[in-house]
Amino acid sequence: MIIKGSAHVFGDHINTDYIISGKHKSRMTDLKQMAEYLMEDIRPGFYKEIRPGDFIVGGINFGCGSSRETAPWVIKEAGIAAVIAKSFARIFFRNAINIGLPVLVADIDSIQEGDELQLDIDKGKIKNLTRSFTLTTTALPPFVQKILDAGGMKSYFNAHPNFDL
Amino acid sequence: MGMTLAEKIFSKHAGREVKAGEIIIADLDAMMTHDANRPVALDIFREFKGTKLCDPEKVVQIIDHHFPAPGETNANVHRQMRQFKEKMGGILYEGEGICHMVMPEKGHVLPGDLVVGSDSHTCTYGAIGAFSAGVGSTDIGVAMISGKLWFMVPETIKMNIVGTLPKGIFAKDVILHIIASVTANGATYKSVEFTGPVIDSFSMDARFTLSNMAVEMGAKSGLIAPDQTTISWVENHRPRRKYNPQVPDPDAEYSQEITFDVSTLSPYVAKPHLVDNGVPIEELTGTPISQGNIASCTASRIEDLRIAAKILKGKKIAPGIRFLVVPGSKEVLQTALKEDLISIFVDAGASVKSPSCAGCSGGASFGVPANEEVVITTGNRNFQGRLGNPNAYIYLASPATVAASVLEGKIADPRQYFQK
Ligand code: SF4
Numbered sequence: 001m002i003i004k005g006s007a008h009v010f011g012d013h014i015n016t017d018y019i020i021s022g023k024h025k026s027r028m029t030d031l032k033q034m035a036e037y038l039m040e041d042i043r044p045g046f047y048k049e050i051r052p053g054d055f056i057v058g059g060i061n062f063g064c065g066s067s068r069e070t071a072p073w074v075i076k077e078a079g080i081a082a083v084i085a086k087s088f089a090r091i092f093f094r095n096a097i098n099i100g101l102p103v104l105v106a107d108i109d110s111i112q113e114g115d116e117l118q119l120d121i122d123k124g125k126i127k128n129l130t131r132s133f134t135l136t137t138t139a140l141p142p143f144v145q146k147i148l149d150a151g152g153m154k155s156y157f158n159a160h161p162n163f164d165l
Numbered sequence: 166m167g168m169t170l171a172e173k174i175f176s177k178h179a180g181r182e183v184k185a186g187e188i189i190i191a192d193l194d195a196m197m198t199h200d201a202n203r204p205v206a207l208d209i210f211r212e213f214k215g216t217k218l219c220d221p222e223k224v225v226q227i228i229d230h231h232f233p234a235p236g237e238t239n240a241n242v243h244r245q246m247r248q249f250k251e252k253m254g255g256i257l258y259e260g261e262g263i264c265h266m267v268m269p270e271k272g273h274v275l276p277g278d279l280v281v282g283s284d285s286h287t288c289t290y291g292a293i294g295a296f297s298a299g300v301g302s303t304d305i306g307v308a309m310i311s312g313k314l315w316f317m318v319p320e321t322i323k324m325n326i327v328g329t330l331p332k333g334i335f336a337k338d339v340i341l342h343i344i345a346s347v348t349a350n351g352a353t354y355k356s357v358e359f360t361g362p363v364i365d366s367f368s369m370d371a372r373f374t375l376s377n378m379a380v381e382m383g384a385k386s387g388l389i390a391p392d393q394t395t396i397s398w399v400e401n402h403r404p405r406r407k408y409n410p411q412v413p414d415p416d417a418e419y420s421q422e423i424t425f426d427v428s429t430l431s432p433y434v435a436k437p438h439l440v441d442n443g444v445p446i447e448e449l450t451g452t453p454i455s456q457g458n459i460a461s462c463t464a465s466r467i468e469d470l471r472i473a474a475k476i477l478k479g480k481k482i483a484p485g486i487r488f489l490v491v492p493g494s495k496e497v498l499q500t501a502l503k504e505d506l507i508s509i510f511v512d513a514g515a516s517v518k519s520p521s522c523a524g525c526s527g528g529a530s531f532g533v534p535a536n537e538e539v540v541i542t543t544g545n546r547n548f549q550g551r552l553g554n555p556n557a558y559i560y561l562a563s564p565a566t567v568a569a570s571v572l573e574g575k576i577a578d579p580r581q582y583f584q585k
Binding site for chain 1 (some may be wrong): 188189190202212213214238242256282283284285287298299301302303304307310311313315317349352353354383385439440526546548549550551553554555
């Protein structure tokens with residue numbers, strides 16, 4: 001799958017409270033509505049800047065903090081096609097794979113706000129169309145890749161109720 | 166080569182010998198879900214076409230984050246959880262206290278267990294020698310149906326805590342110091358084993374504080390090998406089934422070993438907005454505060470309340486300061502009532518709330534600070550907005566430091582109260 005979109009660059013340690021704050025999360029159940037508050041505390045109005053297919057680019061430890069699955073959900077619902085970061089916090093990573101949001105590890109230092117990126121998920125390549133260079137993403141463990149390929153845990157588990165490794 | 170505690174527990178639950186780095190399918194002893202995260206695990210259970218629980222004894226729902234319900238959204242989620250229990254069975258606690266205190270207190274988590282919970286601080290049960298990890302709602306939904314989940318067996322960092330803890334310094338100071346040294350992602354994807362003479366001397370309450378914050382350095386679990394202290398505590402809390410404690414082999418292979426000598430440790434305080442922003446209190450004494458909280462699954466146990474009460478007894482908090490005390494569970498509250506600790510807090514000027522996550526996560530609508538206000542809390546996260554207002558500042562500290570600080574209205578060193 002090849003996706004084109006712009007990069008929205010965030011720093012290190014973007015935690016799940018920043019992705020969707022507890023304040024909003026606790027008073028609504030609709031994920032679409034919640035998505036309007038994506039990163040609201042640290043970048044007000046961010047939701048309006050997103051075009052479907054855009055990317056969030058993060059530093060180290062992206063998604064640290066709580067186990068809220070709403071965090072990857074609101075990112076997906078807001079139209080973000082994938083998150084590319086230097087590293088991910090464990091639970092966020094697992095939740096993103098489970099809901100079918102691609103999370104890719106790459107050395108993102110040279111990507112800047114607004115860069116046009118072209119991501120080839122299967123080949124693990126990110127082409128920076130603005131600055132003409134290509135990055136390689138770290139391959140996922142094959143079992144994890146299988147869940148993502150299935151589109152998330154729901155379809156994977158339907159087909160493999162005993163988890164074939 | 167021997168096995169780490171994590172490898173031992175995973176081997177037992179995978180039915181074969183497994184090593185760090187392997188992806189495995191493992192059987193679970195318990196799975197916990199609470200009222201805060203959406204989609205709630207029971208929506209997933211339905212969406213994934215679950216028709217019955219893998220084992221009703223293993224499935225525990227806990228209403229704690231928003232209890233009693235502060236609004237209709239929460240109230241309706243609570244009703245959904247009750248209805249689910251009616252239909253599907255399983256166990257439901259409501260108003261008993263914070264999930265991570267209730268699970269071990271009610272005997273659902275036991276030494277040697279493998280447990281998951283839809284909450285990042287599920288790692289708390291590492292203190293009783295159970296491998297417990299936070300996962301999301303989807304994983305819990307799948308676990309409720311199948312009774313198992315996939316795991317990557319983690320590598321382990323061994324943390325040796327040595328020396329003699331000075332007076333007025335507690336488990337919370339030790340863990341804030343550790344996190345400041347290894348950083349917020351210093352143990353990502355790894356298991357941590359806390360060991361050494363200081364751990365041996367720690368009570369279970371202190372051990373829970375330590376393990377609770379393992380996730381704040383990215384760890385999957387923060388384990389302490391069970392010993393006599395563990396077993397006595399567990400046996401005093403009516404274990405619901407037989408258990409099989411595991412300890413690491415002496416020749417286990419660790420990815421890293423770190424030694425912390427705590428003999429000269431100062432009280433530690435983590436500055437806003439990162440948990441690894443911890444500094445010795447000397448750098449912060451005198452910082453004016455508006456509010457102090459003794460709350461959360463990190464440090465609202467009976468010993469925490471005793472420490473705070475010792476400092477506050479017969480005194481009044483500084484004028485204009487708010488002081489919130491939320492005992493973490495009913496068991497703690499009852500003991501605190503018997504020991505007359507609650508009246509000490511109330512006399513000092515505290516507002517006391519029934520056991521819950523109040524005073525910790527942002528949505529709990531209890532004690533939200535105003536813009537520019539400073540809160541010092543015994544909680545585990547100082548992220549911007551964590552207490553419901555992104556324009557406030559949160560400092561993390563021990564119960565002693567919070568108690569000393571509310572008396573002065575500014576961040577204060579608690580060691581003065583422990584000289585004798
Ligand atoms: S007390 Fe705070 S950290 Fe603990 S489970 Fe509740 S909200 Fe989470």
